[in-house]
Every structure is written in structure tokens, then in C-alpha cells.
Amino acid sequence: MMNSIKLSLQANYFPSTRRALMRLGAAVVFVVSGHCLSLSAQEVEDQVSEIVSELTEERIEQVMEDLLADIESRISEDSLRIQTDHWLVMAEADVFAELEEEGYLFETVSELDGLGFLLAEVAAPASFDLSATREGIYDVIGGKRADIDLNHLYTAGVPNETKGQFDLVGMAPRELLSTPTDLSDLNLRIGIIDSSIDRTHSTFAGALITTKRFVENNAPPNLHGTAIVSIIVGSDPMALGLAPKAEIFAAEVFDENKEQGEFASTVSLIKALNWLVTSGVSVINISLAGPPNRLLETALNRVRQKGILAVAAAGNGGPMAQPMYPAAYPAVVAVTATDDRGRAFRLANRGEYVDIAAPGVNIRHARAGGGFIASSGTSYAVPFVTVAAARLMQSTSEPTAMLDRLYTSALDIGAPGRDQIYGYGQLRF
Template sequence: MRALIAPAILLSLLCAGIASRVDAQIGLPSVQLPGVARTLPSLPEIATEPLIDVRDTLARARLDRIATLLRDNRDRIERDRNGQPAVRGILVATGVDEAMIARAAEDGFRLVDRDRIEGLDLDIVRFAVPDGHSLARAQKKLSKLLPDAEVDADHIYFASGPGGALPTVALATTASPGQARLGLIDGGVAAHPSVAGRVEQRGFAAGAPHASRHGTAVASLLIGSGRVRGAASGQKLLAADVYGSDPAGGNASAIVRALGWLVQRGAAVTTISLVGPDNKLLAAAVSRAQQRGMLIVAAVGNDGPAAPPAYPASYKGVFAVTGVDARNRALPEAGRALHLDFAAPGDAVLAATGVDATDRLRGTSFAAPLVAGRLALRYPAPAIDRIRPAVSALVFEARDLGKKGRDKIYGHGLICGDCGGR
């Protein structure tokens, strides 16, 4: 079993849940982007179709998105042994010592680099697959060769909402030093007035940081002020761009490095509106960040309820967030996680999308920062002993939707119902 945040505290919160809102109500939940193929389309046009048609449409959209990414970037991306997109020719591993590296080299696995992720105390080793081997074949071979290591592909993660590249525009910057309680892992953030002077950015991919629509939108929903008002309006933000201009950006190793930086900088709550498969490296990094007191909020994605469970939202201890429309109905395109914790507005959400642009957006990407922002107001700094009261307060705030008490559609209920320009 993977380690959890403060097992004595968080495990009880994760497992206990809440019998009802009367019974204490304190359980915790169990870039440049390389083209539109890297994000899900906005899907209002299918929302009125029969549910079965919606699921079929979403399934096709997901498969088409992956196929397009692979077709357009054959030199950088390929499928792993489970058919998931990953960085071509690269395997990532943890728990690897010098003897293991030598053993791998004897079988043709060339050491690309070693990296220690400060903040997480996590060592990453990257291997190039042997000539003539597919990633899928090499992944199976190296796992058998190094049974005591954790070996995986360097999976690609998608922004779980409409986005896309921005032209070369000014990046949002921090005007004055100071503690930031909020972290963001996404694309870069443009210098929109709603976030001006309150964003510190760092790149974890080629060409990063580079402003993106998606990263800018999520940032504005976290800390925006003025017309675009975020759930933690006026706060400072640490933004990690894991996409930049790299077609293979948004990979697991970039996200892990971003997590390490955010832990080092003291971010208490981090939003990740990205979705992809379970990944051993990412799972280890999430667990280590949690052990250091970081709370992570993630979107469940927009691939529909029939899609595979979304990660990182499905990891234990991560707050999984879905979206609702103006009538507080769950978005039909909302994906699923192994648990669901909260809902927030996810339709016609007003967000910044450029230096001087705003738009009404749809998707679970734009619900997650509303929950993260409200959580950050109650949890200003990483501190294990403050997790329970912060989560309790957030659950008390939630408006019960659907079946009484926590349920699989809305979690503990609706957070920030009047946010998002409603």
C-alpha cells in the first residue's frame, strides 16, 4: 500500500467518509500546448443528446485525441504496453542503484540521466530503450530485469479542458516576494490583469514557461481579482509549466519535478487539472508530497463516466473534483476517478484566457481550482496537524447535491457555487 499523508489522520478521513451531513460532516475524500489535440474539446453540443450517445461521442473523442497526438508526433511519442501515450524510447525508474544501472546497460538499456528531486527526496533514473525495441517490449523486459525497481513509461498527461497555445505574450509575474500557499501544475500563465503581480513561474519542459490558455484560465480561477474573480482572490501563486513548446511535454517526469519544486517552495495546496494513466513515478511523487503536508486537488477529466479512472485524481489522498452546470447537474462529459470528493461550477465559467482576453469555459479543469482555492483559504501552510480542521471546514461548506450525504456523483457536495462568474 502506498504511503498516505499522516496515516493516523488522513487514512481515517479517507476511509471513514461521512454518514450524513448531520453526523459531523468532517470526512476527507476517501504552454504552449502542442495543438488542440492535447486538450479535450468543449462539449456543449453533445450535452442534450441521449446519455448513451454522449458516452459514445466522448469515447471517440478520447481515442481520436490520442491517435492524433501519436500521428503528429511520431518522433517524440509512442504507446506503452497498455496503449497509453508516452515519451518515445524512454523508461523511467525509481529505487535504482549502481548495480542495477550496470545490469541494465549489459542488456542495452543506456543511462540517459539521473535526477534527484529535491523536496521529495526522490531519485529518478531515465533509460533509453535498446535499438530495435518498441517501448512496450522494452518496458516489459526492463521490469523483469530490475524486479526490485519501479519501472514505467514516461506517460503523457492531457489538460482536462479546452485550451491551446497562445502567441508569444507576456507572462504573469510576481511583483513582490512573499509566501504563496497555492501551487499550479499546468501550462504557463499569461499576464492578465486578474493575476498581475502575483504569479511566480518556472518551466519544466522545453520552451517553458510559455503562456497557455488553459494554464491562464486555471490560474485566474484560483487567484483572480476584479471581473475574473478566483476562489482565493488576491493570493499569490506558484505556477509550474510542464508543457512549454515540447510535443512530449506534460509527461510524468515533468510533473514530478514540478511537484518537487512546489514542495520546496512551501505550497500548501496544489491544483493539477491534467489527466492520464496510473504511473509508478507519479504515484510515488504524489505520496511523498502528501507526506510533507501538501494537499493536491485534481480534476476528474472530461472523457465521460465510461472512461478509465483518471490520474492523479484517483490517487489516495488527492481531492478529486467534478463539474456541474448552471442547474447544478453533473456535466455529462465529466470523467471518473476511484473516488469523488467535491463538485464545483464547470459550465460557462468566466476565466482569463490571455493577456487581455476572457471567455466562458466548460470542463472539470475549471471546477478543480475553485475547490483548491477554497481549501487554501483554510490551509495556508503545509502542516499535518492542520489537515483535519481544514478539510472539516471545507466539507461543512459543501452544499449537498443528489442523494443525501456523500455520493458518487457529487462527492461531499458543491463548493463555491457562486464562483466562476455565476
């Protein structure tokens, strides 16, 4: 009596895979009770090898198609994060003097007196060879004394819920962790780099907020900035901020258009950092993320050298996402988000650059236009660390020493020691 192997063909197999498996099932016939094989062992082996080869080639082709599609998608996405016709040069004044002597003339140059640099903006066609120009400038000045890069763009999460003031959702900032009793009375000086702020919101009544705009837009977006600032200085009891008496210096860096949505450019970020350095803040809250940029990294290094701490969102790209900047720079504190039970936010980036975790899930905050909503993301965790750091900076003014205290006091909630999900652990004041 003959028995045959039945192969289950799943609906998601490729058509040629089904055909190959059917051939394999037809070819392999076993004999029971002393009957002989219908095919020789060599013939079966040859057919199996042929079928496996077909399957392997098809799999490779499909994987390559998927990979190319993913690359094309990423290129399309990344093109929205770069102004390809706009490149930048940043260096100290003596470097620009040397470049001018060699014939390099820049039409638009801004003085960054707080950072100690000059910033040149250059318009060029998309086909412009940035690498060749960079090497040419390096040859002139005898080393990497200037930073040259494109004008990259950065984004921030936008609240996606709309709830009325009397339909409260989420948890107020002070409900998510214990705060020291002195926090309500401390006069902290905190810098914010974000979108505009709805200063007419009732939660900002009496708040000390100084703003400066770094985009040419008379009506820039204000959702995200309103949310972040309210987590710090909101005065409404329904969503009381962490440090209501803090003095806020808010740099408005976000622009908006139909193609790219809300975005901040490298130029606006660097000019914002320069202004905040001159404003005497101790900590700068940066609730945005994007690609690496040479000029931005150098500017943040200079900020740190001046004794000011930058705190940024780790990113909401998911556990497998690449590092996001500026959080991934060594001079910046990278903050991830957790929920009210200390569990990691499901969309938070992970990696060796993550420094510390703080509440960032279902956070109640002010909504531009009035009322309150709740949002989740690493952006909303940053203000918690910003306030804690600013408080510690009052007694430990050197950033490195202050961070030692901040990280040592964190609750280790992941793998023992620092890990890629929570960093040093959950923030504790």
C-alpha cells in the same frame, strides 16, 4: 380466409437480416376458421431456428467488428499518450547505488531533493520489454524499492471560445458561490501545475506569481494556465479571482506539437512536484488528466506525506469513461464540475474516486492575449477547491483533518452520502 403476419423492415437492418425476416414472414402462415397449417409445426420450428442462428452469427460478427474498431481507435489514441521510446526509473539514492554495482548505468539522472528521489530517464526502442527490465531490477534490489514505467503524457482542456473584453460571457468566479469575507486578504501559498501563463494580461497586474518552466520550448502554450491562474488571483472586477492576494508558484509543464497537441509528460510533472515541495506551498492545483503511472503515484504519495495536498480534475471523458489520473489516486482530491444550478457537467467523469464538486461550467476567466472568455470542464472547478483547501490549511495544517472539515461542510446534492457523481457534495467555503 388466410391472414398473414406483416413484418416491418427498418432501413437500418442489415441486408441479410431483411432477407431472413422476409423468409420468416413467408414461412409462418396461420389458418383461420378451421383451415389447416400450410407447414407442420416442426418445419416452422426448424426454419425459425435456422433464421435465428443466422441473425445471431451476424450480430456477433458485427459486434466483434465494432469492438475491434474501438480497440484500434483506443490504441491509436493511447499511443499519443505514451513516449514508447522513453522509460523512467525513480528510487532513493541507495537503490541507484545498488543498481550501479550490478551494472545498471543510467545516462540521465536528476536529483529530486524535495521528494527525496533520483529520477533516471532511459531511451530505448519501442520494442523494449519494460516488464522484463522491471522484474530484473526488482530481483537486484530485493523488492519493489524502485518505480519503473513509461513516460506517459497528460492533457488539459483548452478554452474553445473567443470573446472580446467588452462582450462578456459566462459567470465570474465569485458569482458562483459565496466566499468568506477574509478570502480577499489571505496570503495563501498555492502551487499550480499547468501550461505557461500570459503574465502581461491586465488581470495579473500586481499579482504575486513565480514561474518555472519544465519543458524545452521557448514559446510553450499558455491558454489553459492563464485561465486557471486568473480564477484564483485575477484582479479585474469583471472576473475577480477567488483569492487575489494569494502567492502563486506556477510550474509550466505543457509542451506542444502538431501530432499530439498540448501535452505534459510524466517527467515534467514529477519535476514540477519536486519544485513545488521546496517552494513551501500548502496545496497544489493540477488541472490536467491522463493515464496511470507508477512514478507519478509514488511522487504524489510523497507530496502528501510532506503535508501538502494535491487537488486534480476528475476528467472530461463522460459518465462512462474510465478513471483519470492523477485525480483517481487516493492521495489526490478528485474534483468534478457543476453548473450554476448545481447540476453535474455533462462531460464529467464519474466514479468512486470523485471526492467533491465545484463550479466548472461557463466560468469566466482571462484569455491569453487579452480579454475574457468562458469555458467549461472539471479543470475549471479545481481552483475553487484548491483555494478552499488552502484557506482551511491555515488553521488545520494536517491534510486529512482539513479534508474532514472540507467534506463535512459540502452540500450533499446527489444520492444521500458520498456518490459517484458529486462525491461528498458541492463545495462550500
